[in-house]
Amino acid sequence: MIGLLRGLLIAVLLVLPSAAPMALSPDELLDDPLLETRARAISANLRCMVCQNQSIDDSDAELARDLRLLVRERLATGDSDTEVIDYVVARYGEFVLLRPVMALHTIVLWGAAPVILLIGLIFVVIGARRRSGRPKPEGPKLTREEQKALDQLMNE
Missing domain, CATH: 1.10.8.640 (Cytochrome C biogenesis protein)
Structure with missing residues (x-):
């Protein structure tokens, strides 16, 4: 076979x-x-x-x-x-042309993609840093009675 x-x-x-x-x-x-x-x-x-x-x-x-x-x-x-x-x-x-001529417009065309990718990565990094540096928002303040009730529940 x-x-x-x-x-x-x-x-x-x-x-x-x-x-x-x-x-x-x-x-x-x-x-x-x-x-x-x-x-x-x-x-x-x-x-x-x-x-x-x-x-x-x-x-x-x-x-x-x-x-x-x-x-x-x-x-x-x-x-x-x-x-x-x-x-x-x-x-x-x-x-x-199967092999394009080496001219300014072809260099710009080939170079544009990496430049745009780099700019996008910079924006992502800046955005991530801004988010991590912000203080986390606090929840609504509790009244004295609510705080007492919460403390009692936590101590039990």
Whole structure:
């Protein structure tokens, strides 16, 4: 039984890598191998706007195909790699980059969460200290008769 399960596991592990879909179809390939290499390098760094966790090179989405074709079209017309990336970013925004540019707005974006967390912790600590430093409110004062009755109950 164990041998059968082991054999089945090995078969599955051998078949899985070959079952991965190829997002790039043959009709998208450029004739010039140098341009195709450049297109692949650019496509590997552009995010699929549908999948959002894959590059356009790895995605089967229709928009990813359109972006791959756009990259190849721009390269075929003579644009440099930087010009192609700038064109795509101008059209779709910086979110299309898998590796965002290091600029002031991205530093502020990444730094804002820890700063807000630190400010929240400061408020919690200050609030806790204020509560612990306050004297506890006393209950209502007892009349002499009530105090006498309480003292008698306590002494019994």
